[in-house]
Amino acid sequence: MVTREEQDLAVKILDEKTNRQLLYYLDICTRCGICKDACHQYVATGDVLYLPASRAQLIRKVFRKYFTIQGKLIPSVVEATAPNDKLLEDLYRASYACTSCRRCMYYCPFSIDTTWFTSIGRAMLVAIGRGATILGELADAAIMKGENIDMFRDILIEGLKDTEDEFKARVGDPAATIPIGKKGAHSLYVALAGTHTILPMAIIFHQAKADWSLSLFEAANYGYFYGDTARAKKIAQRFVDEAKALGVQELIISECGHAYRVMEFLYEAWAKEKLPFKIRAVVDVMHDYIKEGRIKLKPGSLLEPVTYHDPCQVGRNGGFYEEPRNIVKAVAADYREMTPNREKQWCCGGGGGLVAESEFDTLRQVSGQKKVEQIRKTGAKVLVTPCENCRLQIEMLNEKNNLGIRISSMMDLVVESMDLPGAKPA
Amino acid sequence: MDWFSFIVAGIMVYVAVAVFLIGSIYRVIQWRRAPKSTVKQGMFPRAENPFKRTLKLGKDSLLFPQVLDTDRWMWFFVIGMHLAGIGLFFGHLRLLFEITPLYNALGAGGMETLASWVGGAIGISLFIAFTYFLLRRFKSPYRELSVPEDYLLLLLILLLVLLGDHLRLTHPFDLASYRDYMSSLLHFKPAFSTAITFSADKWVLDAHVLTANMLLIYFPFSKLVHAMGGFAGNLLRSE
Incomplete structure (x- = not known):
């Protein structure tokens, strides 16, 4: 059971981490729920806790309890809550399950970034010794x-x-x-x-x-x-x-x-x-x-149909949409785009540290179904992605769903398509 | 003016406007005084220059393209509600100042007919839109996502709209009396005209002003501050 000292510590962390961005996000969310279609975990499981606005609401409940007039005067109306055991358990699941893909930010009419909430949730849990071991x-x-x-x-x-x-x-x-x-x-x-x-x-x-x-x-x-x-x-x-x-x-x-x-x-x-x-x-x-012509690839050397998965942190959160596509297209004889793609690309379900957390294995598998559907629709036999977490997650999805595809990193694809003077690997 | 009207439609109006203005300014100051994280948002694609950034900010904050992409019915009611809200503002402004160019163009009779039709349409649109928002909250997953504040706020607004609709739609609109009342408020001598005082609608007007006061007082402490902070949220996105 959470102690008073632990609650105070969690609240202290929230206080320390509160900045202008978070204040905006805490105040302006109307709980319209438009973000519901953005999260692969909510879409796949229907668990409201995974709805981005719900994840944020957990932090908002604690914030209101300790730092707002309405939380002090009318706590039940605004659902101001101390970080009790139930809230902390929900916070663990909501924060550590989040892959930080930030797809929800594109859907939110106010561009609320849920990862500000989940990262503070994780920090609060770490402070009281309840972080992901x-x-x-x-x-x-x-x-x-x-x-x-x-x-x-x-x-x-x-x-x-x-x-x-x-x-x-x-x-x-x-x-x-x-x-x-x-x-x-x-x-x-x-x-x-x-x-x-x-x-x-x-x-x-x-x-x-x-x-x-x-x-x-x-x-x-x-x-x-x-x-x-x-x-x-x-x-x-x-x-x-x-x-x-x-x-x-x-x-x-x-x-x-x-x-x-x-x-x-x-x-x-x-x-x-x-x-x-x-x-x-x-x-x-x-x-x-x-x-720059410093390395040469063999155009059309990859004969099988190939698709590209935008890793969230490389595309949406990193800004590289066309560079990786240009590389794949330079060697692919049959390039097939996934739908949706680029900033609206579905998260594979493995980011945010989930690949390392066995407790979320089932969630990873279930929430990867959007990705499975996307891959299947392309009919591709090779999937290229420049992110280790995405690669590991999609390999798991490939195996569990019998997709029958080969998953390649970008650098492996490049090396395979180069004319190298030395011996080929056995 | 009887003592109840004097408190609700007199003194409380000043209190409500003061709380609304001071509270809203305080809220903005609170946001601006909070330390801004130097972490770059890094959301892509990013607007290439300040002009495109402003254009995107305007589009996102005023046209809600994300809502249109996700939930067309919601977008229809949201955009309708916000447009009606602008109309409502000008409609009430007319109780203080006549919209002279329109008045000159249409004449007194034409202006009244237009005001009656537009005002009625706005009132009904707002009622339908807020009823939709309220009913939507009873549907999963919005039900689980909602807190009591969400329902109470919608009920308060619905009551406010309903009372306004009653004043606008149930019988001939006494523009002169309402103008006298608004003028008395501006001159810090709140008073109802004889026509209002002896009208059965006096209580409806009191209730309408009371709910408006409550909304103004709660505004700075509610999620309605998205009207101000929503722009900041959308601006942060492109940093």
């Missing part, structure tokens, strides 16, 4: 790695040996290396955990004759998913400091939607500093290489 653990592991990088450095470099050998073989250049800690490099590339986003990019960078260095850290930011700005900042700061130390001109974020959003739109506000380098999404970098 797995996300907190993953965030702490990433921070621990940052604090003990000397211990991890050799293990990481050793682990890359096989990848480097394969890279040399693919580009047919025995002298080729995967540079790490290269001072004065033009770009620092922040990959994802594992080597699946290192090898293809190493090939692309090599072929484009790019001056780059690989970051010792991974791009994913579980602190952001957890709802803890301090942890999120620490995680991002690991490669920000690395980039500063190397003196790079740009920081390239791998195919990871939320990691790009954190760096491009949030980090400077959190850290209260202007970064001395540019933040780039890897999909934009690849697009530039193709446009």
Whole structure:
């Protein structure tokens, strides 16, 4: 049962996080419910808690209770409520289930951004020890790695040996290396955990004759998913400091939607500093290489029908609609667009940290049905998407719904379509 | 003016207008004084220049394209209600100042006929629109989403509209008397004309003014502030 101290702490967090944007959103929502058709989770489940305005209403109830005249004078009329157990349980589900896709913002006549509410909901829960445990653990592991990088450095470099050998073989250049800690490099590339986003990019960078260095850290930011700005900042700061130390001109974020959003739109506000380098999404970098003729793709080399899924954090919240499409269209013989697309693209259902939270597995599966319908309607056999979370989610949907498609990252698609001098993979 | 009318249609009007104005200004100050997060919204596509941004703001805030895309009936009633609301404002303004160009063009009789038709249409439209909004709230998922405030506000507005419709539609409209009343309010000497004082509609007018006062007083504390803050919400989107 929630204690008085925990309630006070949750309210304190709400007070601290209340800013102009949130005040507007708290005051102007008319609960018209127009947002109901925007949320894939509400549409699929019919659970009113997932309706964007309902998610916001939980925060509004607490805000009204403690910070408004009407909440003090007529609490039952405006449903002003203390953060009791029921409210906190609902807040957990409403906040942590939200994929932060922000599709609802397009539907709202006042453009209310529900993620302001869900991120504050997560922060309140974290403060009173009710946050999503797995996300907190993953965030702490990433921070621990940052604090003990000397211990991890050799293990990481050793682990890359096989990848480097394969890279040399693919580009047919025995002298080729995967540079790490290269001072004065033009770009620092922040990959994802594992080597699946290192090898293809190493090939692309090599072929484009790019001056780059690989970051010792991974791009994913579980602190952001957890709802803890301090942890999120620490995680991002690991490669920000690395980039500063190397003196790079740009920081390239791998195919990871939320990691790009954190760096491009949030980090400077959190850290209260202007970064001395540019933040780039890897999909934009690849697009530039193709446009500038630094890498050449084989037009029409992908014969199967192919479709493209806009990751919410790359498209709607990142601004890259045409660049990824241009890349896919450059190699596809039969490109098929999903409907709706671009800013109205349905969320795949896996963002916001859900892929890591097994408690939401069923919800992910059910709420992905809009995506399943969209994919089926295209008749595509290949789906390309430049986001790890989207890829993992759509792979699950593919398996559970027998879609029979192949899901490819953008960088894999690019490498497959390049004429490489070296050996092809077995 | 009897003591009840003097309180409700006299003193309370000043209180209501003062609360409405001071409360609304205070609300705007409260918004503006709150620290603005430096986090960039990052919603795309983004308007390319300030002109397009303003155009989009106007379109989103005045034409509600999102509502049109999602719920056509709702859009029909929302746009109808807002347009009728503008008409209502000018209709009541006529109790203070004559719309001279129209009056000159139509003459006294023509102006009265027009006012009667337009005023009646506006009153009926508002009643239908607010009835729709109220009934919609009883349907899932809007029912689960609604709080008592939503119903009470709609009931208050419906009552206000209904009383206004009664004054406008049930028998010949005593424009001169209502103008005298409005003028007395402006001169801080609230009074009803003899015709109103001895009319059966005096109580209806009292009730109409009372509900209007209640709405004005509650406005700054209610979701109706979307009339002001809605623009800010839509502007934030393109930052």
